[in-house]
Amino acid sequence: MHHLDTLLTTEAIRDRVAELGATIASDYEGRHPCIVALLNGALIFTADLVRHLPLSTTIEFIKVASYEGTESTGEPRCLYFPETSLAGRDVLIVDDILDTGHTLSHIKGLLLARNPESVRTCVFLDKPSRRVTDFEADYVGFEIEDAFVVGYGMDYNEQYRNLPYVAIIRT
Secondary structure (H helix, E strand, O other): OOEEEEEEOHHHHHHHHHHHHHHHHHHOOOOOOEEEEEEOOOHHHHHHHHOOOOOOOEEEEEEEEEEEOOEEEEEEEEEEOOOOOOOOOEEEEEEEEEOOOHHHHHHHHHHHOOOOOEEEEEEEEEOHHHOOOOOOOOEEEEEOOOOOEEEOOEOEOOEOOOOOOEEEEEO
């Protein structure tokens, strides 16, 4: 068993996701964005976020592998990519964490190749101290220091995704 130190409470997460939803809803008012969630980590965040979007949306998923244990591989691999046409659509990529920037930069490039009207990104957590690219998210839930975190969809070797809060894991 690992030691977990709570970083973000369930209440803090709930309040911030509602704020993000209100901002995104305002920015996309009158439009019908396609939400593209990165599996598996962003599943819970995406589900909570879209409940705060009083918009007509569609939801797609991309499955990417970019971590081994607690370290980013630096080389994202797409395991599943949707076939849906994105030409002329507004796309909002939703991810659990922006770390090095490799994954989101790669995915955004793949989606831009499908000729959308726009592509923006929303991340639950941002670790700017780990960035090795110049990628920045359009919407950020929380900025955190460099620590390996679990809960609220994020895992350590597929454990802890179901925690309703975010914790720093001590391995």
